[in-house]
Amino acid sequence: MALGKDYARQDCAVARALEVVGERWTMLIIRDALYGVRRFSDFLARLDIPRAVLSQRLQSLVDAGVLEKAGHEYAITETGKELWPVVHALARWGERHFGDRAPVRLYCHAGCGARLAADGTCPECARPVPLEEVELRPGPGAPVRDDPVSVALREPHRMLTPVRT
Amino acid sequence: MALGKDYARQDCAVARALEVVGERWTMLIIRDALYGVRRFSDFLARLDIPRAVLSQRLQSLVDAGVLEKAGHEYAITETGKELWPVVHALARWGERHFGDRAPVRLYCHAGCGARLAADGTCPECARPVPLEEVELRPGPGAPVRDDPVSVALREPHRMLTPVRT
DNA sequence: ACTCCAAGTTCATTCAATGAACCATCAGGC
DNA sequence: GCCTGATGGTTCATTGAATGAACTTGGAGT
Incomplete structure (x- = not known):
């Protein structure tokens, strides 16, 4: 995995956390989500990130329970x-x-x-x-x-x- | 830049920090450096990281002033x-x-x-x-x-x- | 039904990560 | 002096993710 979430052999909470939030762009998405950004197009406008990558990252974060999707809005969860x-x-x-x-x-x-x-x-x-x-x-x-x-x-x-x- | 340090258009301290410590493996290297790991081969043994990547990351961290190289040892700086x-x-x-x-x-x-x-x-x-x-x-x-x-x-x-x- | 727009997918290209093999330097031992 | 092993890298072919442009989907309004 080129840049990815796979620190499989690391027996460590830091590595576990980085598997979720350690990929490129992810931390900036979370920063913006904490600021109150919620819409796909708003993340897109602020981050200069390819749409495909944003889409994939948002999905990963939803899967991990860091964001919650409701309609077309991504809101940050307690975990986030x-x-x-x-x-x-x-x-x-x-x-x-x-x-x-x-x-x-x-x-x-x-x-x-x-x-x-x-x-x-x-x-x-x-x-x-x-x-x-x-x-x-x-x-x-x-x-x-x-x-x-x-x-x-x-x-x-x-x-x-x-x-x- | 595929995974890299380039968040050029981000006008933000978080992005600035991630340009230094946001790449794959970098945070785990810093974790280990804080623990007291100092030798190339020791980082290598603990991280299961390709030698080429470790070499490049250590160099970047030295350039950024997070690590300091003395002989064959990399020690963490105050910044780190x-x-x-x-x-x-x-x-x-x-x-x-x-x-x-x-x-x-x-x-x-x-x-x-x-x-x-x-x-x-x-x-x-x-x-x-x-x-x-x-x-x-x-x-x-x-x-x-x-x-x-x-x-x-x-x-x-x-x-x-x-x-x- | 038609239009518009935000959201998301597809796809060819680029570039970094990977892992194996190779090279350099130094310290002992003979 | 010369071998040998250990350490610290570099090189290189391959793989896979990031990029950005073009395209598709789906819902709201009229």
């Missing part, structure tokens, strides 16, 4: 929501070590407005912030994408609430 | 150590949702012996556990691999300390 710490940790790491400009997007506590700490807690409230209370805000490093979904996300947006295009 | 929250979060997620048997490996606080909570804190000491104080212990789900590195890791092992084969 529990990937938020992984996505957040990756974002902070990428930003800290490979962010050539200012952050493009900030994760804030909707209640008090403070930016989340690296460990996902709110520095103001001194407690972990549940995903539902996280608000996406555009950061100082202006994003350049101009597809409808990315444009919609230039406004502050509560995590998990469907993105309207 | 900061991926521990990502690896730990992935492991807990994989274990919770896709662990068909009992955990193969436990992450414990070397001081008090308690198992780390999902957020990386020690439930006994009620504080975050620095990577240096994390101890690997074999879990109740017996691992089946019998390469020298995996065998060595059946003993309790402090994170980052070189694995002796």
